[in-house]
Amino acid sequence: MSKQEGGCCEPLSESPLEEDQAAELASMFKALGDPVRLRLLSMIASRPDGEICVCELTPAFELSQPTISHHLKQLRQAGLVDSDRRGTWVYYRLRPETTARLAAVLSSAGNRQPADVA
Amino acid sequence: MSKQEGGCCEPLSESPLEEDQAAELASMFKALGDPVRLRLLSMIASRPDGEICVCELTPAFELSQPTISHHLKQLRQAGLVDSDRRGTWVYYRLRPETTARLAAVLSSAGNRQPADVA
Numbered sequence: 001m002s003k004q005e006g007g008c009c010e011p012l013s014e015s016p017l018e019e020d021q022a023a024e025l026a027s028m029f030k031a032l033g034d035p036v037r038l039r040l041l042s043m044i045a046s047r048p049d050g051e052i053c054v055c056e057l058t059p060a061f062e063l064s065q066p067t068i069s070h071h072l073k074q075l076r077q078a079g080l081v082d083s084d085r086r087g088t089w090v091y092y093r094l095r096p097e098t099t100a101r102l103a104a105v106l107s108s109a110g111n112r113q114p115a116d117v118a
Numbered sequence: 119m120s121k122q123e124g125g126c127c128e129p130l131s132e133s134p135l136e137e138d139q140a141a142e143l144a145s146m147f148k149a150l151g152d153p154v155r156l157r158l159l160s161m162i163a164s165r166p167d168g169e170i171c172v173c174e175l176t177p178a179f180e181l182s183q184p185t186i187s188h189h190l191k192q193l194r195q196a197g198l199v200d201s202d203r204r205g206t207w208v209y210y211r212l213r214p215e216t217t218a219r220l221a222a223v224l225s226s227a228g229n230r231q232p233a234d235v236a
Binding site for chain 2: 017037038
């Protein structure tokens with residue numbers, strides 16, 4: 001946690017990433033690097049009430065329930081979503097601090113205008 | 119190109135991604151999902167003059183030149199960097215429109231506050 005607090009959102013354009021920072025960020029981007037996981041994440045993120053039952057996620061895909069569960073586990077392990085079980089079902093919600101952190105890293109990378117210093 | 123213009127930066131929190139949008143975005147995030155590629159991208163993005171020679175990138179890693187070239191090719195194919203050859207060397211620069219696009223997708227995902235609608 002102290003790493004995340006201390007090295008939260010250094011922009012890519014600020015300085016070259018250290019190896020451990022790069023490894024941590026890469027694991028999160030890797031979780032986003034799959035179309036099914038991105039669609040799952042957008043279904044979770046776009047819920048007006050902030051969470052969605054796994055029972056609503058699975059029917060949206062022509063994939064088995066274990067495959068969907070595996071993708072959701074990868075999103076959870078990357079810190080992109082949280083889940084909790086209530087009764088029969090597991091509910092998923094976005095962890096906005098993680099997506100905001102990745103956005104900060106990337107948006108800063110896009111801010112530098114080479115023309116300004118050319 | 120019309121797809122990118124028309125469907126540039128829909129936030130993940132706006133609505134569930136369509137399959138083709140998810141596939142396109144996932145290919146870009148996948149390119150970011152590797153520590154070496156992230157470090158290469160940060161080295162490129164953090165150059166004050168906006169570009170860096172491959173001859174400066176390779177010595178920073180304990181990897182072969184072909185391996186580094188392969189990673190750079192993946193960054194280029196994902197639209198994250200551009201390159202051009204001048205004389206002996208290839209020079210790389212960030213494509214800030216791509217990182218800005220990914221940042222927009224993610225930052226919107228982090229903007230929704232479930233508590234506001236609970």
